[in-house]
Structures are given as C-alpha cells and as structure tokens.
Amino acid sequence: MxxxxxxxxxxxxxxxxxxxxxxxxxxxxxxxxxxxxxxxxxxxxxxxxxxxxxxxxxxxxxxxxxxxxxxxxxxxxxxxxxxxxxxxxxxxxxxxxxxxxxxxxxxxxxxxxxxxxxxxxxxxxxxxxxxxxxxxxxxxxxxxxxxxxxxxxxxxxxxxxxxxxxxxxxxxxxxxxxxxxxxxxxxxxxxxxxxxxxxxxxxxxxxxxxxxxxxxxxxxxxxxxxxxxxxxxxxxxxxxxxxxxxxxxxxxxxxxxxxxxxxxxxxxxxxxxxxxxxxxxxxxxxxxxxxxxxxxxxxxxxxxxxxxxxxxxxxxxxxxxxxxxxxxxxxxxxxxxxxxxxxxxxxxxxxxxxxxxxxxxxxxxxxxxxxxxxxxxxxxxxxxxxxxxxxxxxxxxxxxxxxxxxxxxxxxxxxxxxxxxxxKPEEDEVDESGPVIIAGLGRFGQIVNRMLLSNGHKTVVLDYHNELISTMRQFGVEGYFGDPSRPELLEAAGISEAKLLVVALDDREKAVMMVEHVSRDFPHVKIVARAYDRQHTYQLYAAGARDIVRETFDSSVRAGRYALMALGHHPFEAEKASRAYVKMDRDNLAELARLWDPDLTAIENEAYAAKAREINARMEEAMKGMHTDYHDRTERGWTPPPKGYASKLE
Amino acid sequence: MFRFSFPWAVLASIHPVSLRKKVIVPVARNSILILYAHPSQGRSEVNQEMVHDVEGTAGVTLIDLYAEYPTFEIDIDREQGRLRSHDIIVFQFPLYWYSTPSILKEWQDLVLEYGFAYGSDGTALHGKVFLTAITTGGAEDAYSHEGYNHFPLRHLLSPLEQTANLCGMTYLPPFVLYGSRTAREHNHVAAHADRWVHVLDLLKADRLNLAKAAMAPTLNDALETEGL
Structure with missing residues (x-):
C-alpha cells in the first residue's frame, strides 16, 4: 500500500x-x-x-x-x-x-x-x-x-x-x-x-x-x-x-x-x-x-x-x-x-x-x-x-x-x-459556425430552441430531466441528458467552441453558477439568460450576463396590452403604451442591476436603495396618471404641431 | 303516429308579388376602399370626423391600418384581396413630412408586390382609381413655389402618383384640407366632412369626369370647376 x-x-x-x-x-x-x-x-x-x-x-x-x-x-x-x-x-x-x-x-x-x-x-x-x-x-x-x-x-x-x-x-x-x-x-x-x-x-x-x-x-x-x-x-x-x-x-x-x-x-x-x-x-x-x-x-x-x-x-x-x-x-x-x-x-x-x-x-x-x-x-x-x-x-x-x-x-x-x-490569410477555412448550447429544455428553452433551429442554427440541448430529453428526441431535437451546470458536461457539449449559451434552467442558483463559470472561463461565448424575477436578474447581471430575460415579463406586458384594448383603447395606442412601459421598466431594472451588490442587502446598499426609492416615486406618479417620463414617451410619438405653428413658419 | 305533412306554409310564403318585383340598381356602382392611417387618433380633429361620417356607408370599406396592424405586421394576402374586390382605392391620412404616415409606406412596400401590382403579370390593379384624402398643417399658400413649402401639394405627392401610374390605376389629385390645425376653430371641419361624403357618393355613382379631374391641382378644385 x-x-x-x-x-x-x-x-x-x-x-x-x-x-x-x-x-x-x-x-x-x-x-x-x-x-x-x-x-x-x-x-x-x-x-x-x-x-x-x-x-x-x-x-x-x-x-x-x-x-x-x-x-x-x-x-x-x-x-x-x-x-x-x-x-x-x-x-x-x-x-x-x-x-x-x-x-x-x-x-x-x-x-x-x-x-x-x-x-x-x-x-x-x-x-x-x-x-x-x-x-x-x-x-x-x-x-x-x-x-x-x-x-x-x-x-x-x-x-x-x-x-x-x-x-x-x-x-x-x-x-x-x-x-x-x-x-x-x-x-x-x-x-x-x-x-x-x-x-x-x-x-x-x-x-x-x-x-x-x-x-x-x-x-x-x-x-x-x-x-x-x-x-x-x-x-x-x-x-x-x-x-x-x-x-x-x-x-x-x-x-x-x-x-x-x-x-x-x-x-x-x-x-x-x-x-x-x-x-x-x-x-x-x-x-x-x-x-x-x-x-x-x-x-x-x-x-x-x-x-x-x-x-x-x-x-x-x-x-x-x-x-x-x-x-x-x-x-x-x-x-x-x-x-x-x-x-x-x-x-x-x-x-x-x-x-x-x-x-x-x-x-x-x-x-x-x-x-x-x-x-x-x-x-x-x-x-x-x-x-x-x-x-x-x-x-x-x-x-x-x-x-x-x-x-x-x-x-x-x-x-x-x-x-x-x-x-494567404484565407487559406485555412474558417471554423464552421460554432454551435449554440441551450441549457434547460423546459417550456422556455424549447421555444428558444425551435426558433434557432428553424433559422438554420445547430443547437445542442442539455437538461437534467431525462423524460424531457427523451420526449424531445422523439421530435428530432438533439438533446442530451445531464446536469448542464456541470462544467465537464458543458465542455463535452462544446462550450469552448460555442458561439452562444442560452441559460434556461429552472434552478435559479444553478443558472447563476453557470453564467458565472462561462462568462469567466469562456468570455467569447455570448450568454442569453432567463431570469425568474428582479432579484434573480440582478444576480445574473452580477454574474456577467447582459441579455437577461425575465420569464414572465413579456407575457405580462402583452396581457396588459390586451387589457387596454379590451377597455376600448385604440390598438396602436395600446401598443405604444406597452412599448413605453417596457422601455421604462427595463431602463429602471438596468439602473438597479448596475447598483446592486451581491454582498450587500438592499438596505445596506445605499446607492441602490436611493435609486429604488426614486424609481418607486416615479412609478407611483405614473400610476396615478400624472405627467411623467412614462407619459411623455407615450405621447411624444406622432403628436401634431401646436395650433398656429404654421403662421410662424416662413 | 308520424304523419307526413306538406309544408304549405312555405309554399304560401313564396308570394308572386316578390317574384315580380324589380330591384332598381343604379347604373354604375363602384365600391370604395379607404385605407385610413392616423397614428394619433386621440388628437385628430378632422380625420376622425371624416371617418365618423363615412363609417357604415354602403359601398365603402373603411380600414383603420394602425388598429389592424399595431405592430406593423401587415397581412399581405388579406390586403391584396381587399384591393381586388374594390374599384376605387383611397389613402386617407394627415400629411407627415410631405408624405404618408409610416404604416402606409410599409403597406405599399409589402402589398404592392411584383406580379400583383406591377410587372408583366401584375395587372390586379389595372383600371382602378386611386386618390388620397389629406389634411395638412400648413395653409394653402404655403404649398406653392412662393410659399415656405416651395412645392404645390400635388408635386410633393408625385411618388404616390407614379406608384398609381405604374400599377395601371387612374390617379386623381388629393382631396385636401389645408390648415387643419385650426380648422376646428374656423368651423371648417363639418363642411369638409360633408364634402368628403359627397365626393365618395360621386365616385360611387361614377358621376365624376375622371379625365378632367385628373388634370386639376386638387380634387377640391376639380369639383369647383365642374360645379359639383
């Protein structure tokens, strides 16, 4: 021995x-x-x-x-x-x-x-x-x-x-x-x-x-x-x-x-x-x-x-x-x-x-x-x-x-x-376009996968739910079983040559770990990450992701647009209102994400807290229907010139 | 227990009079398609009034493009179908930078396809009539060589005119309301809307001399000289 x-x-x-x-x-x-x-x-x-x-x-x-x-x-x-x-x-x-x-x-x-x-x-x-x-x-x-x-x-x-x-x-x-x-x-x-x-x-x-x-x-x-x-x-x-x-x-x-x-x-x-x-x-x-x-x-x-x-x-x-x-x-x-x-x-x-x-x-x-x-x-x-x-x-x-x-x-x-x-710079053939790795093949990952496939991109799909992978394979989706947050599996799937990683995991912590690992070790890989909520968005941002999608945000906005239309708003007005809302919300979120610090609580982080209070006040005003940034954005589009403007033109 | 009974009542309802009755149809009856593009209808003072007066009129199909395609995803087949089933095509819009609001440009770019609207097989629009109904912020004299807009309205609209030509349509000059920002204050709106309904009636009944009207700077001028 x-x-x-x-x-x-x-x-x-x-x-x-x-x-x-x-x-x-x-x-x-x-x-x-x-x-x-x-x-x-x-x-x-x-x-x-x-x-x-x-x-x-x-x-x-x-x-x-x-x-x-x-x-x-x-x-x-x-x-x-x-x-x-x-x-x-x-x-x-x-x-x-x-x-x-x-x-x-x-x-x-x-x-x-x-x-x-x-x-x-x-x-x-x-x-x-x-x-x-x-x-x-x-x-x-x-x-x-x-x-x-x-x-x-x-x-x-x-x-x-x-x-x-x-x-x-x-x-x-x-x-x-x-x-x-x-x-x-x-x-x-x-x-x-x-x-x-x-x-x-x-x-x-x-x-x-x-x-x-x-x-x-x-x-x-x-x-x-x-x-x-x-x-x-x-x-x-x-x-x-x-x-x-x-x-x-x-x-x-x-x-x-x-x-x-x-x-x-x-x-x-x-x-x-x-x-x-x-x-x-x-x-x-x-x-x-x-x-x-x-x-x-x-x-x-x-x-x-x-x-x-x-x-x-x-x-x-x-x-x-x-x-x-x-x-x-x-x-x-x-x-x-x-x-x-x-x-x-x-x-x-x-x-x-x-x-x-x-x-x-x-x-x-x-x-x-x-x-x-x-x-x-x-x-x-x-x-x-x-x-x-x-x-x-x-x-x-x-x-x-x-x-x-x-x-x-x-x-x-x-x-x-x-x-x-x-x-002869063109002698060696350029590497065939790197694959896309999609981690997580639930309802979220599936849609991303379908869109990529139908636009001619090769995807490698990883998920730790065996049944899901088996079902997907029956539909001809190239899926592999395994825990996508494991660095070895990511490497086997070709992360070092990948162009893009889509993080669509249900597990919040694993998603953050994965983003951290990939953005640190494979900085050339672009990351699109699915977030559960605002807090998760901040974590993913801190981990290095920049394209972060809150999983229910866009669908909620769409529901809001339908609600406005059902109440008699002109469809294009409802569309403008939802665009303005998305813009404002995402701007606020990005501002807060930049200030958020994983090591501090929201209360300890003064800059974050101040910005959050400011944004809340703005939101409140907007919700009361007062004239704020939010409204200005909606109203600015296609507003006719003021009455009598023409007489001042020469 | 089931007895067959002849539906006498049905037979009786076929009244000999209704068979003999003659329906009186106007000699020529054109159908009109109005493609209405106004991105800020809540602020409209003239166009909404015109739309209100025309809505529901027989023989006129009114399409609010911004309502139908709020995200600009224009259904090409549906729009081409509409064009096929009408004789007179109208763009109704407030003038934005001497041109149409953006959705109407999108509409032209998508709907007026090669092989449909132009090209050797693109004859779907041949023989139809095209006109615009426009409101402008500037006064009439601004739309002249001496005015600050430097061009008469008809000149500024030459892209639309040539589009109509290429598609084999008869181009009529614009039916216009100048100075629309103060039209309400000057009580011009109701008269303009009435006039618009009248224009549509003339077109429907084919009571307008198209060849003469096509020469005029505006459709308003043509009506005046014709005394219509």
Whole structure:
C-alpha cells in the first residue's frame, strides 16, 4: 500500500509540476508528461518500479480515448468519411509500412522482420496528435481533419495488424488464436485488475473463450460479440441509463460509464479482439444517444489521467544507456524515420490536395511513431517476430519520435502558420459556425430552441430531466441528458467552441453558477439568460450576463396590452403604451442591476436603495396618471404641431 | 303516429308579388376602399370626423391600418384581396413630412408586390382609381413655389402618383384640407366632412369626369370647376 501511495504521489507530482510549466512554455501537455517521465525515471528505477507494467495499465487510456473518439463519430459521419478513411488513411498506412520495410531490408533485415517494423512505424500517435490538435484548436481545420482521418484509419488498422503479425513468425507456426488474447493484452491490460483473476501471472486476464474452438466457431463468436455490442449499445444502454438517471446519483452514472467501457474491453479480450476496437464500436453506437455528452464528461477525466500516466511511462521507459551507447545511430534512425514518414505524408497531401498550411500541418503532425507502436512491438517480440534487442532499439526510436513531435507542432505554429497565414490569410477555412448550447429544455428553452433551429442554427440541448430529453428526441431535437451546470458536461457539449449559451434552467442558483463559470472561463461565448424575477436578474447581471430575460415579463406586458384594448383603447395606442412601459421598466431594472451588490442587502446598499426609492416615486406618479417620463414617451410619438405653428413658419 | 305533412306554409310564403318585383340598381356602382392611417387618433380633429361620417356607408370599406396592424405586421394576402374586390382605392391620412404616415409606406412596400401590382403579370390593379384624402398643417399658400413649402401639394405627392401610374390605376389629385390645425376653430371641419361624403357618393355613382379631374391641382378644385 505504501508503495502504491508513493508511486501515485510521484506520478501525480510529476504531472502537476511538469504539465502546467510545459503548457506555459507552449510545449503542450504531452511533452510535459514525457519530460516528467524522463525526470522520474531514475527515481523509479531506484525504487524498483516496473514502468513497463504500469505502461500496460495506462494503455487503457488509449482504449478510453477510442471510446470517446467513437462517441464523436456518428455512423452517418463515419460513412461520409469512408473515402478519406480508405484513401488517405489506407494509403498512409500501406505506403509508410512499405517504405519503412524497404529501408529495413536495405539495412539487411529479413523480410518478415522488415514488414513487422514497417507496420509498427506506419502508425502515428493518436494520443499526442489528437490531444495537441485539440489543445491548439486545430482539430476542425482542413489539416486537422485530414490528420484525424488518418489516425482513425490507423487505430482501426491495428486490429488486422495484430492478426497479421503472428503469421510473420511462420516458421514456428504459432497458435494464432492463442496469441490473440496476448495481442489484446497490451491494450487491454486494465481488465486484469478488474477481473481479479491473477492466476496467470503476466496474463491475468488471459482467459480465452476461444481456446479449443474450431476456426468457424471462433469467427462466429467474434462476429457475435461485435454484434452484441452493437445491439446492446443500441437497445439496452438507453433503458439502463434512463433507470440510473432516476437515481439522481452522479457517481453511479460515472460508475456505469466505466463499467460499460471496461466490460466491453473485457469481452473483447475474452474473444481475442482488440479492446480498442470494441470500445470504439460501442462509442459509435452510442454517438447519437442522448447520454453521449454525459458519458463523455464522465470518461474524459479518466482518459486524460491514464493517457498522462502512459506518457510518463513512455518518458520513464527511455533506455538512456542504449541511447547514449549508440547515440548517433539512434538519433539518425529516428530523424530518418520521421523524414520518411513526412515524405509519404507530403506525397499524400499533394495527391489529396491539401494546400498551404493544411498540408504542412498534416505532414508535421503525423510524422512520429505512436503508442500503438509500443503495443505492436511488445506483441511482435512476444511472438518471436522481432528479436528482443532490436525491439528495445525500435522502442527507443518510437519514444524519441514521440518526444520530438511537440517540437514539430511548435515549428508549425511559429514558422508555418505564422508565415502562410500572413501571406494567404484565407487559406485555412474558417471554423464552421460554432454551435449554440441551450441549457434547460423546459417550456422556455424549447421555444428558444425551435426558433434557432428553424433559422438554420445547430443547437445542442442539455437538461437534467431525462423524460424531457427523451420526449424531445422523439421530435428530432438533439438533446442530451445531464446536469448542464456541470462544467465537464458543458465542455463535452462544446462550450469552448460555442458561439452562444442560452441559460434556461429552472434552478435559479444553478443558472447563476453557470453564467458565472462561462462568462469567466469562456468570455467569447455570448450568454442569453432567463431570469425568474428582479432579484434573480440582478444576480445574473452580477454574474456577467447582459441579455437577461425575465420569464414572465413579456407575457405580462402583452396581457396588459390586451387589457387596454379590451377597455376600448385604440390598438396602436395600446401598443405604444406597452412599448413605453417596457422601455421604462427595463431602463429602471438596468439602473438597479448596475447598483446592486451581491454582498450587500438592499438596505445596506445605499446607492441602490436611493435609486429604488426614486424609481418607486416615479412609478407611483405614473400610476396615478400624472405627467411623467412614462407619459411623455407615450405621447411624444406622432403628436401634431401646436395650433398656429404654421403662421410662424416662413 | 308520424304523419307526413306538406309544408304549405312555405309554399304560401313564396308570394308572386316578390317574384315580380324589380330591384332598381343604379347604373354604375363602384365600391370604395379607404385605407385610413392616423397614428394619433386621440388628437385628430378632422380625420376622425371624416371617418365618423363615412363609417357604415354602403359601398365603402373603411380600414383603420394602425388598429389592424399595431405592430406593423401587415397581412399581405388579406390586403391584396381587399384591393381586388374594390374599384376605387383611397389613402386617407394627415400629411407627415410631405408624405404618408409610416404604416402606409410599409403597406405599399409589402402589398404592392411584383406580379400583383406591377410587372408583366401584375395587372390586379389595372383600371382602378386611386386618390388620397389629406389634411395638412400648413395653409394653402404655403404649398406653392412662393410659399415656405416651395412645392404645390400635388408635386410633393408625385411618388404616390407614379406608384398609381405604374400599377395601371387612374390617379386623381388629393382631396385636401389645408390648415387643419385650426380648422376646428374656423368651423371648417363639418363642411369638409360633408364634402368628403359627397365626393365618395360621386365616385360611387361614377358621376365624376375622371379625365378632367385628373388634370386639376386638387380634387377640391376639380369639383369647383365642374360645379359639383
């Protein structure tokens, strides 16, 4: 236990110190984690911590990341991307693998090892690249989208690669199925601790349902389990989450989300498939469910921490003895690899017409090897495809190339983007119009939502009443279940890219909290807030909202107008009277809101009290029908000139 | 218990006399649409009187635009329907800055659509008669080249005149009451309102020589020269 606490403290300390500093220096969080790992590695070594086994555990972060990627991709979108996935992504994987394998053979490697190396190096780092693109806001740009397609293809391609690699060890004719579990083992190691079955030593979770089954049955089981994920994801998760949401226990929802991801990973491991593939499919299936954003918000912190841990272990795993022993060879190989990958990407950028900064971003962002490279390497060495010593060197190259990646991003930002964007400002497509987030889908939010939708705006609707969201979804409204005042949910819904937030919550305190949070952390987001009454208006104003609508004000004014008409006032006079009333009331309210102080009561706040008394007096006069500002406004419009005015005109 | 009984009473009510009776219809009977625009009717001294005298008259449809569209959301289809079903279109308004009150401009902008009021298919208004009934604050001599308004009223209204022309309507000069701010004090209001009812009767019965009237500076002048 002490050992665990010490390790946890070290890792967390490393992250907490290194990441903010790296971010501050513009290096990005991934480099921060890697540096923390490098710094920690001697300490870990003296403590006898096995960084590699921790890395296997941390690889579960990659599984979670694929789940989250799946959540972002509706099946429809995935289908729409098929050309890019197959063309751009497929060519990148095949092209790079072939080029790397060719060079490996030039260096005298036998073809089977050369192909294995090619496969390992064809992959890029989904974790680093997506994280960095997201942090720098480049994910939606042309180059970012192209990179994303390639990374997605690579993540999917890992699965056939895991099946292919044992075949490369042909002479020994190893039992392919038996090692399928090991293949999954790398990425799915987290399930070991969950399953509680540690009997198998290193392969705690390595129970394989497939053992002893004939080939056709294995295929059936594999197809069946993927089918199970699709069907269960489509039909079982909704009732389950609905049931859980009635409990109103956020941690149970989080537990269920984790159970979903880990359970699928376990199932995949059992049938010898990649857990990453399984969770990815589950994510895609759940992508158009109303629980999508809540799931995202729940899984995101776990994913972030596990990936961070993963990068720390990559940093810690750098074998400096080996590196300094063959410093120039390894550095040379690393740079050569990145150059080669970059050249393949450059060719693809030309073929697929990624111009200007988009092409550069595409080329620079994907030139490294990736975390799946580690997974494949450990798998290849286990299968005897690549000898252990060579595996160590290759591991080092993967780690170094990942370590250099943030540098390429910095190069892109400081040199390419700066230069290209100055000379050709219209090169990068402007971000598609940011979405509108509507928090609260009651009677108030619904009307706002309908108006926005019918005017062609994309809205994301959040509400913590499950029934309401379900009903709305039946009418085709895009709604998600969750507590909108939770910052994580807001972030999952895209607040950082949103243009507008409509706060239409019933809960007054939550509405104020939300406005406070968003106006402080996302000052670019415009806020339209619904207020319950005057007091609430002041609170929202103090919290930073400026477009504040009292929920019953406009309807009351309309009722007043109808009342005047019913009493025989000319409709246009009634209209003028209601306009004048609205103007006066809103002016007064704005004056009072500016004077109101959340820390003082109305009586303690002298300026406020004085203004309120003044306004009350004015109102009283107006209500007695005396000639005041209120009346003047009504009467000024369309008043004829005084009698006899014409004789004075010349 | 049910016996069929022939409805003799119904048959008896079809009196042979009523079948023979001839309804006397005037030779030509034009229908008139008055679009009345006054944004401050509580202060009106002349227009309200004119409206009061015309209200309920057979063959005249009176529309208070500010009452019907207090928020300016003009129903284009309804307004076009009204135009179709009348022969004579009248804008009645107090002059605001040498033009109509704003709702009448809004009305023109929305209702007189291409394909309805103008354009090769826009023939809905062809052959109809258009005129205005206007009250002005300034005296008659102010509306002359020598007066402080520098233009005769008919000149100032040329946008309306050309609108009528483009829509294929016969444009009649304005029926006007100058110096309306002091009309009540000079006891001109009742006479003007009576005159207005008379004008409408003449138009309904087609007893006005439109070609001649169209040449006059005001409709008031035309009536005077015609001795009507």
């Amino acid at each position: 002490d050992g665990f606490l010490l390790q946890a403290t070290l890792f967390l300390l490393g992250a907490v110190v290194a990441v903010p500093i790296a971010n501050r220096l513009g290096l990005g969080s991934v480099l921060g984690y890697l540096i923390a790992g490098v710094v920690l590695s001697p300490v870990l070594k003296t403590l006898g911590v096995d960084a590699i086994s921790i890395q296997h555990f941390a690889e579960f972060g990659v599984v979670m990341m694929l789940f989250l990627i799946g959540l972002e991709l509706e099946p429809r979108q995935l289908w729409a991307m098929r050309h890019r996935l197959l063309g751009l992504g497929g060519l990148q994987v095949v092209g790079t693998a072939a080029a790397v394998a060719g060079f490996a053979m030039l260096f005298g490697q036998p073809w089977s090892i050369a192909v294995a190396i090619g496969l390992v190096f064809s992959l890029s780092s989904t974790a680093i690249v997506l994280q960095t693109l997201g942090e720098k806001g480049l994910l939606r740009s042309d180059g970012g989208q192209a990179s994303f397609s390639v990374l997605l293809t690579q993540d999917i391609a890992v699965i056939p690669m895991l099946a292919l690699i044992p075949l490369l060890a042909m002479p020994e004719l190893m039992d392919v199925a038996g090692h399928g579990a090991e293949a999954a083992h790398g990425a799915g190691h987290g399930t070991d601790d969950h399953g509680g079955d540690h009997g198998g030593g290193d392969h705690g979770g390595g129970i394989n349902l497939m053992e002893g089954l004939p080939g056709w049955a294995q295929t059936l089981v594999v197809l069946g389990s993927v089918g199970l994920i699709v069907v269960a994801g489509q039909y079982l998760t909704r009732p389950m989450f609905r049931f859980l949401s009635h409990a109103h226990l956020p941690e149970i929802f989080t537990a269920a989300a984790l159970l979903l991801v880990i359970g699928i990973a376990l199932l995949m491991t059992l049938v010898g498939l990649s857990p990453a593939l399984g969770t990815f499919v589950a994510g895609v299936v759940l992508a158009n469910s109303e629980y999508r954003h809540e799931l995202e918000a729940d899984i995101e912190p776990f994913k972030g921490l596990l990936l961070g841990l993963f990068f720390i272990t990559v940093g810690a795993g750098i074998n400096f003895a080996l590196l300094f022993g063959n410093f120039f060879v390894i550095i040379g190989l690393t740079l050569g690899l990145m150059l080669l990958k970059g050249l393949v990407l450059f060719a693809l950028a030309k073929i697929f017409r990624l111009r200007g900064s988009a092409g550069w971003l595409f080329m620079l962002s994907l030139a490294q090897a990736g975390e799946f490279g580690f997974v494949l390497l450990s798998f290849t060495t286990q299968n005897g495809v690549i000898p252990g010593a060579l595996g160590q060197t290759l591991s080092l190259i993967v780690a170094l190339s990942m370590l250099l990646t943030p540098g390429l991003f910095i190069f892109y930002e400081k040199v390419v983007a700066a230069k290209i964007d100055v000379t």
